Amino acid sequence: MESGNVPLELVSSFLSIVILIGLVFRYYQYKKKLTVLKGLSDLKEQKKLTQEDKEFIKSNYEDYQYSFKIEESRIKLAYPVFILIAGLLTAFFSFKEALIHLNVVVVAYIYLQINKIHTRNFLALLKELNKDLD
Numbered sequence: 690m691e692s693g694n695v696p697l698e699l700v701s702s703f704l705s706i707v708i709l710i711g712l713v714f715r716y717y718q719y720k721k722k723l724t725v726l727k728g729l730s731d732l733k734e735q736k737k738l739t740q741e742d743k744e745f746i747k748s749n750y751e752d753y754q755y756s757f758k759i760e761e762s763r764i765k766l767a768y769p770v771f772i773l774i775a776g777l778l779t780a781f782f783s784f785k786e787a788l789i790h791l792n793v794v795v796v797a798y799i800y801l802q803i804n805k806i807h808t809r810n811f812l813a814l815l816k817e818l819n820k821d822l823d
Contacts, residue, residue, distance in 0.1 A: 708797055753811050775787075
C-alpha cells in the first residue's frame with residue numbers, strides 16, 4: 690500500500706460514522722421538539738393556549754404534512770438507488786468487501802426511516818393539537 694492512498698474501508702467507515710452522528714443530532718432535535726409539543730398539549734388541556742400558540746400549531750401542522758410527503762417520496766426514490774448500489778458493490782467487490790461497504794447503505798436507510806418516523810410522530814401530535822382549536 691502506498692503512503693498516499695486511503696483504504697476504501699476507511700472511507701465507508703467514516704461515512705457511516707458521519708451518518709450516525711447525524712442520527713444522534715436528529716434524535717436530540719426530536720427530543721427538543723417533543724418537549725415543546727408536550728408543553729403545548731398541557732396548555733391545551735388546561736385551555737390556556739394563546740392565539741400565537743394556535744397559529745404556531747396550525748402552521749407547523751401544515752409544514753409537517755408537507756415534510757411527511759417529502760420524506761415518503763425521498764424514501765421511494767432511495768429504495769431503487771440503494772438496491773442499485775448494493776448490486777454494484779456485490780458485482781465489483783468480493784462478498785466480504787461488499788458487506789463492509791454495504792454498511793453505509795444500511796446506515797443511510799436507517800437514517801431515512803428514522804426521519805420519516807419522527808416526521809410522522811410530529812404530524813400525529815400536531816394533528817391531535819390542531820383538533821378543536823377554534
